[in-house]
Amino acid sequence: MTMADHACTGKCPVIAHRKPYYAELRAGRSYLWCSCGRSQRQPFCDGRSHEGTGFLPVRYTAQADGEEVLFCGCKHTSTAPFCDGAHSNLPGGYSDATDGADVPRPDLVSADATGVSRVDGRCFAVSPEHGADLSLRYALRTIVGPSLGAEHQSQFHLRLEDGETPILAAEGVDTILWIMAGNGTIAIGDRSFAVTAPCGAYVRAGEAFRLAAGTPLRAYVSACPAVEALIELAEMPAAFDAAWPDRVVSIDEEERTAMGPRWFQMLVDKRIGSTTAAQFIGHIPRSRAEMHRHLYEEALIIMSGEGIIWNETSAARVGPGDVIFFPRKHLHSLECIAPEGMDVVGLIHPGDNPGVNY
Numbered sequence: 168m169t170m171a172d173h174a175c176t177g178k179c180p181v182i183a184h185r186k187p188y189y190a191e192l193r194a195g196r197s198y199l200w201c202s203c204g205r206s207q208r209q210p211f212c213d214g215r216s217h218e219g220t221g222f223l224p225v226r227y228t229a230q231a232d233g234e235e236v237l238f239c240g241c242k243h244t245s246t247a248p249f250c251d252g253a254h255s256n257l258p259g260g261y262s263d264a265t266d267g268a269d270v271p272r273p274d275l276v277s278a279d280a281t282g283v284s285r286v287d288g289r290c291f292a293v294s295p296e297h298g299a300d301l302s303l304r305y306a307l308r309t310i311v312g313p314s315l316g317a318e319h320q321s322q323f324h325l326r327l328e329d330g331e332t333p334i335l336a337a338e339g340v341d342t343i344l345w346i347m348a349g350n351g352t353i354a355i356g357d358r359s360f361a362v363t364a365p366c367g368a369y370v371r372a373g374e375a376f377r378l379a380a381g382t383p384l385r386a387y388v389s390a391c392p393a394v395e396a397l398i399e400l401a402e403m404p405a406a407f408d409a410a411w412p413d414r415v416v417s418i419d420e421e422e423r424t425a426m427g428p429r430w431f432q433m434l435v436d437k438r439i440g441s442t443t444a445a446q447f448i449g450h451i452p453r454s455r456a457e458m459h460r461h462l463y464e465e466a467l468i469i470m471s472g473e474g475i476i477w478n479e480t481s482a483a484r485v486g487p488g489d490v491i492f493f494p495r496k497h498l499h500s501l502e503c504i505a506p507e508g509m510d511v512v513g514l515i516h517p518g519d520n521p522g523v524n525y
């Protein structure tokens with residue numbers, strides 16, 4: 168069941184809270200999550216309030232000390248006991264900050280000489296082509312990575328005017344590409360796939376890739392977990408994991424999932440072999456979401472539209488081509504100020520559902 172068509176099939180549980188509950192767990196300890204929504208000690212069962220409702224608690228045993236989870240508060244999740252974002256599509260479940268609170272916007276920060284606007288903590292926005300030497304046939308710039316404060320993902324901006332890139336690899340980790348402009352081919356091991364913007368592409372750990380331009384290419388190349396740099400290889404390794412033969416994903420309106428007035432479509436994810444990182448495209452109408460956090464690290468590429476990233480004490484303007492980096496558990500909001508809305512492509516790691524926040 169998608170969030171868009173989420174509905175109770177029998178008796179509805181009570182909505183205890185329209186957001187998930189964050190919790191840090193203890194290894195080996197069992198937790199009884201309340202599924203009926205009536206417990207007086209949410210999000211856990213109180214041992215009696217479910218009597219006669221037909222609902223029973225759901226047990227979860229923690230795998231590790233300090234395991235961080237988001238227990239479902241609305242009780243309409245399809246991934247019990249954890250939040251799947253279903254609360255956003257319940258009546259009154261999604262609210263933009265502009266619906267109510269009129270909070271003054273923090274001061275806007277300016278970009279530095281490299282095109283980076285640093286806001287709170289390790290959060291920043293970057294214009295990848297700021298100051299670029301556009302006479303170069305091929306260029307690769309690190310825009311997200313450990314040296315810039317990321318812990319779980321890297322991202323590189325790739326520009327190829329014609330010909331081919333070197334043979335590239337993110338040593339030992341998965342690579343997820345977003346082809347922003349142009350067309351051509353991507354060779355992965357001994358296979359070759361056509362790519363036409365906009366589309367995503369997936370290269371598994373242990374494989375290498377090379378892009379060839381039909382028309383000038385602009386691509387964003389993510390590596391998960393994070394690496395400091397892509398390495399260049401002298402020869403293309405033959406390795407291609409044939410267990411996962413589909414490697415290019417395109418936009419498909421039929422695949423959209425609603426999230427209140429917004430929508431997203433999963434692109435590269437577990438369906439084609441990426442089990443710990445996920446790529447998606449999303450649309451944000453003119454609005455500002457409530458301030459929120461994620462348990463995943465996120466990099467957002469602005470496809471179209473103008474916006475402002477809000478943090479607690481600073482904000483920055485963003486526009487097409489820019490990338491915003493959000494650390495895990497960082498309080499933020501992205502405001503769209505374009506009448507036609509914004510389209511963004513996101514890369515989350517570790518995680519598989521961009522609809523889950525708290």
Ligand code: FES
Pocket residue numbers: 200201202203204205206207211212213214215216217222223224225
């Ligand atoms: S009180 Fe809700 S499941 Fe027990």
